Amino acid sequence: MESIQAYNFTQWRQIVASSFHNVRAAAPAPNFRATAHHKHVGDIELFDMITDPHTVIHTEGDGSFPLSTMCKFSLQLEGVATLVQDGRSCTMSPGDLALYTGKRPYHLVFDEPQRSLVVYFPRSLLQLRDDQIDMITATPISRDEGLGKIIIPLFEQFARNLDDLQGLHAQSLIRASLDLLVTVFAEHTERMNGELEDSSQLFRRATSYIDENLHDLDLAPGTIADALYVSVRNLHAHFSSQGLTVSAYIRARRLNAIHADLGNPQMRDFTIQSISARHGLVDASYVSKAFRAEYGESPRTYRTRTLT
Numbered sequence: 001m002e003s004i005q006a007y008n009f010t011q012w013r014q015i016v017a018s019s020f021h022n023v024r025a026a027a028p029a030p031n032f033r034a035t036a037h038h039k040h041v042g043d044i045e046l047f048d049m050i051t052d053p054h055t056v057i058h059t060e061g062d063g064s065f066p067l068s069t070m071c072k073f074s075l076q077l078e079g080v081a082t083l084v085q086d087g088r089s090c091t092m093s094p095g096d097l098a099l100y101t102g103k104r105p106y107h108l109v110f111d112e113p114q115r116s117l118v119v120y121f122p123r124s125l126l127q128l129r130d131d132q133i134d135m136i137t138a139t140p141i142s143r144d145e146g147l148g149k150i151i152i153p154l155f156e157q158f159a160r161n162l163d164d165l166q167g168l169h170a171q172s173l174i175r176a177s178l179d180l181l182v183t184v185f186a187e188h189t190e191r192m193n194g195e196l197e198d199s200s201q202l203f204r205r206a207t208s209y210i211d212e213n214l215h216d217l218d219l220a221p222g223t224i225a226d227a228l229y230v231s232v233r234n235l236h237a238h239f240s241s242q243g244l245t246v247s248a249y250i251r252a253r254r255l256n257a258i259h260a261d262l263g264n265p266q267m268r269d270f271t272i273q274s275i276s277a278r279h280g281l282v283d284a285s286y287v288s289k290a291f292r293a294e295y296g297e298s299p300r301t302y303r304t305r306t307l308t
Helices: 009-019 129-137 148-160 168-193 200-210 221-228 232-240 244-262 274-276 284-295 299-307
Strands: 005-007 021-026 033-042 044-051 054-058 070-078 081-085 086-091 096-101 106-112 112-121
Touching: 005 221, 009 021, 009 033, 009 044, 009 054, 044 148, 044 168, 054 112, 054 221, 070 081, 070 148, 081 096, 086 096, 096 148, 096 221, 112 148, 129 168, 148 168, 200 221, 200 232, 200 244, 221 232, 221 244, 232 244, 244 274, 244 284, 244 299, 274 284, 274 299
Parallel strands: none
Antiparallel strands: 005 033, 021 054, 033 044, 044 112, 054 106, 070 096, 070 112, 081 086, 081 106
């Protein structure tokens, strides 16, 4: 599906099932027709879809694919859609964008003819904690509010110019745009939370310190506590209140950073070991095992699949 093609519902159902894991199309309008323009840029996929009314349903995975490693967002370009996930339902009008994750069930309902851009990308590119993602799924970002005024027109231009997204520069551009989108999501979560409480401020300071010092081989609860002028016990307590441990968070962020660099074409001349080392993991055997456990494939396999 690398170019614009038209489909009846039987064909569309097959396209949806083959393009997205554990997703099926249902409840089509009579004489259903759809067109789709697909672009694969590195490990990011973009789908510009024009469809008649129907429903898209994502179910729990069977474990054959690590769905927790993938995220999607839909940007409504024409018509209206309803997204349901995590007990929330949102209606998206043109200019609205919403995030959803392959980790949990969701469904999209298109009650009228519509056009939307779907971007399918690795979870590692979304530099947000799981609890932040859980907070913003099925929560629309508007082109008319806040930082949405900046980022959404950019993705609207991507939809109109998919054929121009070619080569390493295109991948870098899309990754940079996703980084900007993360800023919009982060602003949104803070606005939803209102003023951060002292305990949340300390947790943010700690996670920021960790992210800025992943390269430090001595990064550990003790050094973090010293840098923040708190006790180790207090540090552990704040992470525990978020359902996390300090060590597990450090490990996850390091693997996340390694995953992102391995898929970055600008890092293709760096060895896997040097990339791992720049994020504080120097044991190649440990990195390989931990990476496979987290992402379902070895670092080398992921890199080869993404950059070729």
